[in-house]
Amino acid sequence: MTAGQGSAPVDAINAAGVRAAYFVSDSTGVTAETLGNALLVNFPGIRFRRHTIPFVDTPEGARAVVGDIDRDAAAGLAPLVFTTVKQAPLRDILASANAVTIDLLAGHLTELEEALGTTASEQLGQYHGVTDTERYFDRMRAIEFAIEHDDGQSSRALDKADVVIVAPSRCGKTPTTMYLAMQYGLLVANYPLTDDDFPADGLPRAIARYARRCFGLTSTPLRLSQVRHERRPSSRYASLEQCTLELRRAESLYRRSGVPFLNSATKSVEEMSAVIMQTMKLRA
Template sequence: MIKPTRRSVFFISDGTGISAETLGLNLLAHFPGVEFHQVRMPFIDSPEKARACLPAINKAAQEDGLRPILLMTFVNEDVSVEFCHADALCLDFFKTFIGPLGQELGMLPTRSIGQGRRVVDNSVYRHRMEAVNYSLEHDDGASERHLSEAEVILVGVSRSGKTPTSLYLAMQFGIRAANYPLIPEDFERGKLPSVLDQYRKKLFGLTIRPERLHEIRSERRPNSKYASLDNCRLEVKQAEQLMHRENIRWLDSTTRSIEEIAAKVMQECGLDGHVG
C-alpha cells in the first residue's frame, strides 16, 4: 500500500464549494499521517469551465508523483463528467448519495444549484445571523451590554481558541456565545473579572498547551514578552488554577478541532442549538 506524506486535494463545485469542503475535510481528518495540499475551485458551472481546470489538476499529479483527489459537489452531470478525463481520483458526493436517496424517496431530485439553503427556513437563518452579530459584539470582552443574553461565555488566556469557537457556535447552531479573556491582572487578584460573577453558570473555560500558545502568539507578536514561552507557561498555569478554584468547567483545545470543541461545549453546557 502506498503511504504518501503529501497529496493534492481539490474541492470543486458548481456553487460555493462549502459543502464539498466541509464533507471533504471530515473525510480527510481520518488520515492524519498525510499532508494535504488543498485547492478550492468554486462556481465551475459549465463544461468549458471544467475543462479549464484540468491542466492545474494534471500538473499537480505530475509534481506530486501521485494523482490528486477531487472532492466534488455537482448537480449537473455534464460538468462533473469532464473531470473523469483528469489524472485524479474523482469523488462526487452528490452522485454518490443523491441517486440512492431519490430511489428511496421515490422521486427525482431537482437539478438546480443552492438547494441546500432552502432546507433551512428563514427564521433559523435570521437566528443564526443574530447570534453571529452577538458573538462579534461580545468578542474578547469588547462589550458588557446584554451579557445576560449569552447562552455560554467562554473564558481563557488570549489565543486559546475562544473567538473561533464562539463564531462557530453562532454560525452553525445559532448559539449566542460571548467570550472573555483571562489576563494577568485577574491572576494577581486571584479572581474572575467582576462582570462575570453573576454569570458563573454560563462560563466554560478553554486552555492550551504553553508550547502551542507560544507558537501562535509568536506569529502575531514575535520576540515579545507576550509570546515568550516562559510567559505562556505562567499564564496557562495561572488560568488553569483560577478556573479550578472557581469551579469552572474547561478543556484543553490544543489537539481538538473547532468542531470538537464546540460539540464538547454544547454537551457540557446542555445546549441544543437552534437548527430548525
C-alpha cells in the first residue's frame, strides 16, 4: 500500500461519511473491482462512491485519472484507489494522487517471479487470455440460466442446476443467484416460497426432486418487513406479522426437508455466496 503525497487523512472525510473508491486497471477493471470490493465489504459502516476506470494504459490516461481523484480529494471525499496496473511508470503516476493507493499486484508479482524463476510480462490484458475467454463464456451461460430460472419462472433443465436457492420474497435470492453466476459461473436457480406452498409436508412440487441441491435463505422479521416496505409500503405483504409467519414456515420447511439454510439479515452477498459454496461443496 502506498499513499500519494499529501494523502487525505481519515479525519478529512466529508460530513456525510462518504469516501470515494477508485478501481483502476490497464485492462477491463474486473480484477481491481472484485478484489477492491472484497476488501471494502469489511467496512459496512462507511459509504463509498465507487468509480471503475478500465484501460488506463498510457501516461496521459493515468494523469487524467489522477486529476479526477484529486478533485474528489479536494471535495473532502478522501479517495481510496485500488489498482491492477502492471507498468511501473503508470503506477508511479497513479501513486502521486492525493489519495491512499492500494496496489493489488505489489509484492505478489515479485513473489511469483522468485517462485517461478522468470520475469512477469508487462503486456496488457494478460488477465484475459484463452482460459479467461472460456471462463467468460461459462459465466455468460450461467447468467442466462440464472435469468431464465429467477423466481421460479422456469423448470426447464433444472436438473443441471448446481444449486437451487429457496426463500420467501426479499430474502436475497436473486442478488445471491446472480453473484454466484457472474463471479463463479455456477448454474443457479431460485424459487420463491409463497402462501400457495403451505401447508405442505415437503418442498414445493417444482423443486422437490432436487432437494439435495436446495439451499434456503431466511431473515429476521424486522429486517424483512423493512425491505418489503420499500417495495410495497403499508401492505400486508410487508407487515411484521406476515413476515414473521413466512419466516417461521420457511425455517420449519427447511428443517423437515433437510435443506441447509442461513440468515441473510446481516450478511453480504459475498458472504452468503461463500457459505453456500462451502456447504454445497461447489467449485467454480
